[in-house]
Amino acid sequence: MPFPIDEKFVVAVASSALFNLEDSDKVFREKGEEEYRKYQRENEQVVFEPGVAFPLIKRLLMINGKEPDDQPVEVVLLSRNDPDTGLRVFKSIEHHGLSISRAAFVTGSDPFVYMDAFNASVFLSANPEDVRKAVSKGLPAAQVLPTMFVDNEEEPGLRIAFDFDGIIADDSSEGIFKKLGMEKFHENEKQKANEALPPGPLFKFFGEIARLQHREWEKKHQDENHIPRIKVAIATARNAPAHERVVTTLRNLGINVDEAFFLGGVDKGRVLNVFRPHIFFDDQISHIEGVSSISPSAHVPFGVANKDEVKPPPPIS
Numbered sequence: 001m002p003f004p005i006d007e008k009f010v011v012a013v014a015s016s017a018l019f020n021l022e023d024s025d026k027v028f029r030e031k032g033e034e035e036y037r038k039y040q041r042e043n044e045q046v047v048f049e050p051g052v053a054f055p056l057i058k059r060l061l062m063i064n065g066k067e068p069d070d071q072p073v074e075v076v077l078l079s080r081n082d083p084d085t086g087l088r089v090f091k092s093i094e095h096h097g098l099s100i101s102r103a104a105f106v107t108g109s110d111p112f113v114y115m116d117a118f119n120a121s122v123f124l125s126a127n128p129e130d131v132r133k134a135v136s137k138g139l140p141a142a143q144v145l146p147t148m149f150v151d152n153e154e155e156p157g158l159r160i161a162f163d164f165d166g167i168i169a170d171d172s173s174e175g176i177f178k179k180l181g182m183e184k185f186h187e188n189e190k191q192k193a194n195e196a197l198p199p200g201p202l203f204k205f206f207g208e209i210a211r212l213q214h215r216e217w218e219k220k221h222q223d224e225n226h227i228p229r230i231k232v233a234i235a236t237a238r239n240a241p242a243h244e245r246v247v248t249t250l251r252n253l254g255i256n257v258d259e260a261f262f263l264g265g266v267d268k269g270r271v272l273n274v275f276r277p278h279i280f281f282d283d284q285i286s287h288i289e290g291v292s293s294i295s296p297s298a299h300v301p302f303g304v305a306n307k308d309e310v311k312p313p314p315p316i317s
Helices: 022-031 033-042 054-061 087-095 128-136 172-180 182-191 203-222 243-253 268-275
Strands: 009-013 073-079 102-105 120-125 141-145 158-162 230-236 259-262 279-282 297-299
Touching: 009 054, 009 203, 022 033, 054 073, 054 158, 073 087, 073 120, 120 128, 120 203, 128 141, 158 268, 172 182, 182 243, 203 230, 230 268, 243 259, 259 268, 268 279
Parallel strands: 009 073, 009 120, 073 102, 120 141, 158 230, 158 279, 230 259, 279 297
Antiparallel strands: 141 297
8 A cells, every 4th residue: 555645744854954964065075976985885884963954853753653643744855865875864864763764865866856756845955056946946945054053852842933925925025025115015015914925935834834733732632731742933024014914814824823023124033042943944044144043044045035135155064
């Protein structure tokens, strides 16, 4: 009987996002492919240290229960490695106790082309070119950026934060702001306050997270001792009166978030330093700069916000 991948919430992750591959990447860049192969074989038993996306992936997989009908989350590895050099990655996955058993090793080709085949709602990678190519093809992808965040493994639960425009919703309103300025932006948002915005690049992923969250609350209703393990926040540069359209869009989706920050230009890092997400998604590098040092962050190079955006910093691997 085929594995019901279409029924799962699937996250696709590159080894560069899951683990710290800085040393491996340096060998590849400085010495070439053959030395890289040799290096990986010689270090096959040396475990990779966790990367930027590791806390997110680990905590998502912890949502799964022991019974087959209580395992909504699936994580798939999409890697530019070939199966031979990729063996070290799987040994590291096993060492860290991650229940990841499915992968695509594509030997230098674009790994994200297999997202639909695996029903993935997002692709996380430290490779900016892969992410930009994926987004240009209409695929939901994000580049994880270096961070000083240290996960507290004794603390239960998963916290995820999202920007709104260009992430959950499209960038149509953001385009008005870029072209016509703040006054026209607020005027437009007041006129359309009761009109939901079209979906953005991480719309599906956000919806899947919201469904997982709802599932956790259903468990709480069935068992009062169960503690819901997912908290979702929105941190947006919008403020009143533009906040109303955010609420309208979320109502239209039937989604509730735990916390929402309408910051009106206040550095997002100030509130996210308190919320401490295990990952934060934004479409603007300038907004991530105040956050990435304190929380794992991911850049989605989507739409008007990235036309004049400074190129993101080099990947961690």
